[in-house]
Amino acid sequence: LAKTTQPISMDSYEGQEVNITCSHNNIATNDYITWYQQFPSQGPRFIIQGYKTKVTNEVASLFIPADRKSSTLSLPRVSLSDTAVYYCLVVGSARQLTFGSGTQLTVLP
Amino acid sequence: DAGVIQSPRHEVTEMGQEVTLRCKPISGHDYLFWYRQTMMRGLELLIYFNNNVPIDDSGMPEDRFSAKMPNASFSTLKIQPSEPRDSAVYFCASSWTFLDRDEAFFGQGTRLTVV
Numbered sequence: 001l002a003k004t005t006q007p008i009s010m011d012s013y014e015g016q017e018v019n020i021t022c023s024h025n026n027i028a029t030n031d032y033i034t035w036y037q038q039f040p041s042q043g044p045r046f047i048i049q050g051y052k053t054k055v056t057n058e059v060a061s062l063f064i065p066a067d068r069k070s071s072t073l074s075l076p077r078v079s080l081s082d083t084a085v086y087y088c089l090v091v092g093s094a095r096q097l098t099f100g101s102g103t104q105l106t107v108l109p
Numbered sequence: 110d111a112g113v114i115q116s117p118r119h120e121v122t123e124m125g126q127e128v129t130l131r132c133k134p135i136s137g138h139d140y141l142f143w144y145r146q147t148m149m150r151g152l153e154l155l156i157y158f159n160n161n162v163p164i165d166d167s168g169m170p171e172d173r174f175s176a177k178m179p180n181a182s183f184s185t186l187k188i189q190p191s192e193p194r195d196s197a198v199y200f201c202a203s204s205w206t207f208l209d210r211d212e213a214f215f216g217q218g219t220r221l222t223v224v
Contacts, residue, residue, distance in 0.1 A: 095209070
């Protein structure tokens with residue numbers, strides 16, 4: 001079962017790029033990495049998913065280095081509404097699901 | 110579609126009572142997941158179903174917990190008897206395929222307080 005480690009919290013200012021890293025040292029070859037966003041009193045919401053190199057969608061990018069021991073969620077030009085908890089999820093090839101402990105991102109004006 | 114619908118949103122019950130949480134997944138989704146979220150343990154997968162069949166219940170903490178999915182549009186998570194340590198937010202989520210190829214859509218959650 002892959003274990004994940006994320007920073008507990010991060011602060012940023014509006015308009016900046018934010019990078020949140022998740023470490024998953026024993027990720028299996030076929031594991032995917034997924035990131036979710038959660039606001040207070042709501043369920044997590046999907047942001048992005050990837051397997052290797054780089055994935056980009058309309059809200060974020062996901063960078064996965066060649067050794068796949070970590071992944072980085074990149075949020076371009078954050079706004080106050082991006083203040084939330086961000087979770088990485090490792091989906092194992094044997095269908096194990098391991099959520100990270102979450103990173104509280106606070107965007108300041 | 111209205112998304113994943115959970116009921117009730119809040120539940121307060123006394124220790125020893127039976128608690129039933131309900132979930133209506135998004136129509137057409139073949140997978141349904143039950144999660145528990147606490148400050149101490151974060152998000153934990155309790156059980157998931159594929160086409161109404163329980164596939165992995167290894168996350169169910171003990172025999173007091175049970176889950177059913179009698180049809181594609183309804184699932185329940187039951188705790189009997191409930192204990193104060195069961196207090197948490199319980200989320201239901203659904204998806205078309207397993208999460209290695211797909212995103213999960215979460216409900217708003219049920220906040221359970223056992224006193």
